[in-house]
Every structure is written in structure tokens, then in C-alpha cells.
Amino acid sequence: MKRKMSKWIKRSMAFVLAGMIAMSGAGVWVMQAQAVSSNDVEGPAPTDSQMDTAKSDIATYANNLIVSRNLTGKDKQKILDMLDEARYKIGHDYNHANGYAEMQSYVANVRSMMDAVVAAIPSSTSDFLTLADTYLTPSVKYGQAVTIVLPVINYSPTELSDVMVRAKVSNLVSEWPFEPTSAGMTRSILSFPPYDNTKSMETVRQDVSFNFVVRSDVKTGYYPLVFEVTYTRNGNVEKAEITTYVKTTGKPESGTLDGDSEEDKAESSKPRIIVTGFETVPAQVYAGETFTVTIHVQNTSKSASVTNVLFDMQAKEEGKDEDSKFAAFLPTSGSSSVYVDSIAPGASKDLVIEMSAKSDLSQKPYVLDVNMKYDAKEAVDLTDTASVSIPIYQEQRCETGDAEVTPADITVGGQSNIMFDVYNTGKTTLYNVWVKFEGDSISGGDSFLGTISSGATGSVDAMVTGAAATMDDGKIRAVISYENESGAISTVEKELELFVSEEFMGDFSDPSMGMEGEMGMEELEGSGGIKPFILPIVLVSVVVLIAAIIIIVRIRKKKKEKAELAADLEALDETDR
Known part of the structure; x- marks a missing residue:
């Protein structure tokens, strides 16, 4: 009985011990699970x-x-597409546990992809036209009338002329913050000297001002303002762009430049027509001439056609008051409109119109506005405006007055004074005016008159030297050369008459000669080497020489008179015919 009790106790203790071990193991597993x-x-x-x-x-x-970075076109669209995708994913893909950290990582990755797009964009096209450091980004508000002043500096080593600065206007509120009117969108600078570091910034810069009215539906943000510049440098017409920014404050309901509203998307989807270039025939249009201008336009939409397109070409009005205003160009047919039935997506059209330039235009570029009205899908009566600048040239005209040649007969080595006036009878300035004299019998006399303004006079007062005896009719030439704004040289020739004869070798002023030029008989008789009978021979030789000179001069003058008379008779015969 005691043995059975002992066995039972031992078995009970073993079960208890096993249970304790099992519980201990379970506790360890629970702790490990909690730790994991x-x-x-x-x-x-x-x-x-x-x-x-x-x-x-x-x-x-x-x-x-x-x-x-003033992104446009495909580059801008890439950024906007990334932005749209990021907004969608942020709102839909990370609303779960641990989603906050994943969202932050995704945003950083999108920024890196946007930076990669920007890094592949080429730099600006303008090399030396830039804004001064004094320029501050203006802040404007909806409905406000503002003046934007561009302090432009020419860092080119040469002077620029015929500078035209035109605001690149758009009808889209997402691209242009001001009312899209065509009036006052172009400014001109006749002459733009190069930068001089010895002068103050206020002296070397050119302030170009534009007056705008901020749109009532302008968005809040920073708008890029692009200004297209054309100019003449070293005789060549070049183009550049100047970009600046303006900070705008719009109405709360107008939104921001993020462009996330349905209205913005609908507006940006409207097709646009742009002017891609133009040319004229002839290439250089002079005041008073008739010319043909061909304007190239393009439908920039990739999916929508434009229909019922009406183009109206209107030249800017010139003049200071209402009574003196006039259009620089007028269509020869009387109509300035061109109709195009439709333009396919991405397609181009050429607009051809014949126009006449007024005869009294100054030499400078004149703006021709291209006003457009068209339909696209459900949208009707869409409008847009573009401009082209057509340079107008004036014929340079130079005339001379009567010349004074004093004396008209000189000997070799002698000098004659030539004086006459040079008149600028044209409407443009004559630059670097030179007067040079040409002839086999003369040398010297070159004169620099410099610049002669329209209607002004330059005076020539030169001394020419006899270089050789005249062997022809005594004609010499005064060659007047001058340059235009582009450096092209023109010349005008003026004929003058000047006779040059050989210098007499004898000295007739010897004190030993008498009043009649005769040597005293006493000296002749007293000299051992000269006989009295030589005196008549000397006198006769001198008289013959003088007579020969007079006869030659008279014969040349008679030949000249006969030539002039024959020319007059020929001109008279032609008139009678």
C-alpha cells in the first residue's frame, strides 16, 4: 500500500513538473512572438x-x-502630365498602413523626374540683349492699369539699329495676364549703342515701356512675359527674345496658374493659329512702291481643325493727331481680308496680299497686324492677333551745287582751290560722306564731310595739286561716296574742269631784264659769251611758247563748246520727236 502511494505521488509530481515545463515553454514562445x-x-x-x-x-x-525656365510646348506638357499623375496617385494609392512614408518617397521621385526634363532643355537664344540688374519683378492685381518698363542693355560690341520690341500676346488667360489687345504691343528703338562701362547704367540702358490692363479673370501666380526682338546688326537682320516675369493677384474664384480647373483644361484645348514667318517681293520694300507680302500661318492644334478662318491685315496708323494719322500700307485691291475655308491640325497656309507703301514713309520697320477670326468644333468666333514688322527703305539722294575752281589753270606743282556744296535731298541720313578727286593731272584734295542729315548741306573746300600736264580736255572728277544705315556704299560723280601745264623753266624776273623783259644792251655787249644777235632769238622763242599755250587752251575750249552744242542739239531733236 505504501509502495502504491509512493508510485502515485511520483507520477503526480512528474505530471506537475511536465506541466510547469510546458507552461514555461509556452511562455517563452509567447514572449518570442511578442518580440517579433x-x-x-x-x-x-x-x-x-x-x-x-x-x-x-x-x-x-x-x-x-x-x-x-519659361517652359513651353512639349516640355511644359511633360511637367503637367507628371503633375496630374502624381495628384491622382497621392489621393488613391497610399491610403493604407505605412502609406505616408511611401507617399513621401514617391513625391521625391516625381521631383527628380521633373528635374530630369528641365535638365535636357537648351539655354536661351539671346546672347547679348538682357535686362539691367535694376529690374524688379512687378506685382499687379486684376483690373489694374500698369506700365511694364524693360531696362534693356546691349552688350554687343556694335551698335544696333531699327530695333523692334514686340510683346508676345496670347488670348489664353493661362499664358498672358493682360487684356489681349493689339494696340501698343510694339516699341521701336532707332539706334541702340553698345554698352560702355565708363558710363552710368542709366545712360547706357534703353527703357522700353508698355502699358497694359490686367485681365479681370487673371490667375494668381507668376506669369512669364516674352518679348520678341528684331534688330539690324552689321547690316544683318537678327532676332532674339527677352523674358521677364510679373506677379499677379487674381480673384479667389479665378484660381491659380496650376491649371487644374475644368475651365482651364477646356481653354487650353482650343486650337490656336500662329504666324510662323513672312517674306516680301521685292525683298527690300521702298516707300511709294507696290509689293506682295506672303504670310505663313499654322494651326498649332494636333487634333482639331479650324474652319471659316478670316484673316484681316491692318497696318498700324502713323501720325501724332487724328487729322494726320494714316495707314503705312494699303491693299491695292481695296480689300485687306483673306478667307480660308479650313486648316487641318498642324497644317500651314500662305496668305498672299498685294499692298502699297505710302511714298512719305520714314525709313524704319512698320507693323502689320494679322487679325484672325475662326471656328473650332463647338467653339465659334474665336479670335487671335499676330503681327509682322516690314522694314521700309527710302532711296538715298545726293546732289551737288555749282563748283568754283580757282584758278582754273595751274602748272605742275601748283595748287587750285575747289569749292562746292553737297545736298542731302532724300529722307534718310547720309553717313561717312567722303569727297575724293580723280584725274591723271591732279593729286590730293580728299575731304571727309561726316554725316549729313536729311535736308542738310555739307560744304567741300579742298586744295588739289597739279601732278602732270593735262593731255586731254581738262576734265577731272569729284567722287562723293556715302553709306546708309546698313553700311552699304553709294557714289555720285561730279565733273570739273582744271588745266595743268608744264612749269616754265626760264626766270623772267631777273633784275638784269628791262621793263620789256629785254636784257640791257650794255651787258650783252660787255659779256664775252653772248652776242647781240642772240637777244631777238630769245624774245621770239618766248613769244612763240606763250602763243602756243594760248592756242592750245583756246582749241580745247572750242572743242568743249562744240561738244556741248552737239549734245544740246541732240537733246532738242529727241524732244521734237
Whole structure:
């Protein structure tokens, strides 16, 4: 009985011990499980506020890239597509545990992809036209009338002429913050000297002012303002662009430049017609001439055609008051409109119109506005405006007055004074006016008159030297040369009459000669080497020489008179016919 109790006690103790061990093992497993769970805790999901903040941050980042780098076309669209995709994913793909951290990582990755797009964009096209450091980005508000002043500096080593600065206007509120009127969108600078570091910035810069009215539906943000520049440098017409920015404040309901509203998307989808270039026949149009201008236009839409397109070409009006205003160009047919039935997506059309330039135009570029009205899909009566600048030239005219040649007969080595006036009878300035004399019998006399303004006179007062005896009719030439604004040289010739004869070798002023030029008989008789009979021979030789000179001069003058008389008779015969 005691043995059975002992066995039972031992078995009970074994079960208790096994249970304790089992419980101990289970406790260890529970602790290990808890430890594993504590090392694999998931992060929180993003809140609505955090998702809105992420959307705003990525939109701001994208907008800053577009504005600061003046992105357009495909590059701008790439950034906007990335922005749209990022907004969608932020709002739909990360609303789960640990989604906040994943969302932050995704936003950083999108920024890197946007930076890669910007890094592949080429630099600006303008090499030496830039704004001064004094320029400050203006701030404007909807409905406000503002003046934008561009302090432009020419860092080119040469002077620029016929500079035209034109604002690149758009009808889209997302691209242009001001009312899209064509009036006052172009400014001109006749002469733009190069930068001089010895002068103050206020002296070397050119302030170009534009007056605008801010659109009532303008959006809040930074708008890029692009100004197209054409100018003449070293005789060549070149182009450049100047880009600046303006900070705008719009109505709350107008939104921002993020462009996320349905209205903005609909507006940006409207097709646009742009002017891609033009040419004239003849290439250089002179005042008073008739010319043909061909303007190239393109439908920039990739999917929508434009129909019922009406183009109206109107030249800017010139003049200071209403009574003296006039259009620089007028169509020869009486109509300035061109109708095109339709333009396919991405297609181009040429607009050809014959026009006449007024005869009293100054030599400078004149603006021709191209006003457009067209339909596209459901939208009707869409409008847009573009401009081209057509340079007008004036014929340079130079005339001379009567010349005074004093004396008209000189000997070799002698000098004659030539004086006459040079008149600028044209409407342009004559630059670098030179007067040079040409002839086999003369040398010297070159004169520099410099610049002669329209209607002004330059005076020539030159001394020419006899270089050789005249062997012809005594004609010499005064060659007047001058340059235009492009440096092209023109010449005008003026005929003058000047006779040059050989210098007499004898000295007839010897004191030993008498009043009649005869040597005293006493000296002749007293000299051992000269006989009295030589005196008549000397006198006769001198008289013959003088007579020969007089006869030659008279014969030449008679030949000249006969030639002039024959020319007059020939002209008279032609008149009678």
C-alpha cells in the first residue's frame, strides 16, 4: 500500500513538473512572438490634410520649374502630365498602413523626374540683349492699369539699329495676364549703342515701356512675359527674345496658374493659329512702291481643325493727331481680308496680299497686324492677333551745287582751290560722306564731310595739286561716296574742269631784264659769251611758247563748246520727236 502511494505521488509530481515545463515553454514562445511583432510594426496611413499638402507641394514645385525656365510646348506638357499623375496617385494609392512614408518617397521621385526634363532643355537664344540688374519683378492685381518698363542693355560690341520690341500676346488667360489687345504691343528703338562701362547704367540702358490692363479673370501666380526682338546688326537682320516675369493677384474664384480647373483644361484645348514667318517681293520694300507680302500661318492644334478662318491685315496708323494719322500700307485691291475655308491640325497656309507703301514713309520697320477670326468644333468666333514688322527703305539722294575752281589753270606743282556744296535731298541720313578727286593731272584734295542729315548741306573746300600736264580736255572728277544705315556704299560723280601745264623753266624776273623783259644792251655787249644777235632769238622763242599755250587752251575750249552744242542739239531733236 505504501509502495502504491509512493508510485502515485511520483507520477503526480512528474505530471506537475511536465506541466510547469510546458507552461514555461509556452511562455517563452509567447514572449518570442511578442518580440517579433514589436519589430514588425507598420507606419500610419496619410491623413487627408497630409495628402492635400503633398499635392500642393508638388504643384508648387512644378509651377516654379515652368515659370523659372519659361517652359513651353512639349516640355511644359511633360511637367503637367507628371503633375496630374502624381495628384491622382497621392489621393488613391497610399491610403493604407505605412502609406505616408511611401507617399513621401514617391513625391521625391516625381521631383527628380521633373528635374530630369528641365535638365535636357537648351539655354536661351539671346546672347547679348538682357535686362539691367535694376529690374524688379512687378506685382499687379486684376483690373489694374500698369506700365511694364524693360531696362534693356546691349552688350554687343556694335551698335544696333531699327530695333523692334514686340510683346508676345496670347488670348489664353493661362499664358498672358493682360487684356489681349493689339494696340501698343510694339516699341521701336532707332539706334541702340553698345554698352560702355565708363558710363552710368542709366545712360547706357534703353527703357522700353508698355502699358497694359490686367485681365479681370487673371490667375494668381507668376506669369512669364516674352518679348520678341528684331534688330539690324552689321547690316544683318537678327532676332532674339527677352523674358521677364510679373506677379499677379487674381480673384479667389479665378484660381491659380496650376491649371487644374475644368475651365482651364477646356481653354487650353482650343486650337490656336500662329504666324510662323513672312517674306516680301521685292525683298527690300521702298516707300511709294507696290509689293506682295506672303504670310505663313499654322494651326498649332494636333487634333482639331479650324474652319471659316478670316484673316484681316491692318497696318498700324502713323501720325501724332487724328487729322494726320494714316495707314503705312494699303491693299491695292481695296480689300485687306483673306478667307480660308479650313486648316487641318498642324497644317500651314500662305496668305498672299498685294499692298502699297505710302511714298512719305520714314525709313524704319512698320507693323502689320494679322487679325484672325475662326471656328473650332463647338467653339465659334474665336479670335487671335499676330503681327509682322516690314522694314521700309527710302532711296538715298545726293546732289551737288555749282563748283568754283580757282584758278582754273595751274602748272605742275601748283595748287587750285575747289569749292562746292553737297545736298542731302532724300529722307534718310547720309553717313561717312567722303569727297575724293580723280584725274591723271591732279593729286590730293580728299575731304571727309561726316554725316549729313536729311535736308542738310555739307560744304567741300579742298586744295588739289597739279601732278602732270593735262593731255586731254581738262576734265577731272569729284567722287562723293556715302553709306546708309546698313553700311552699304553709294557714289555720285561730279565733273570739273582744271588745266595743268608744264612749269616754265626760264626766270623772267631777273633784275638784269628791262621793263620789256629785254636784257640791257650794255651787258650783252660787255659779256664775252653772248652776242647781240642772240637777244631777238630769245624774245621770239618766248613769244612763240606763250602763243602756243594760248592756242592750245583756246582749241580745247572750242572743242568743249562744240561738244556741248552737239549734245544740246541732240537733246532738242529727241524732244521734237
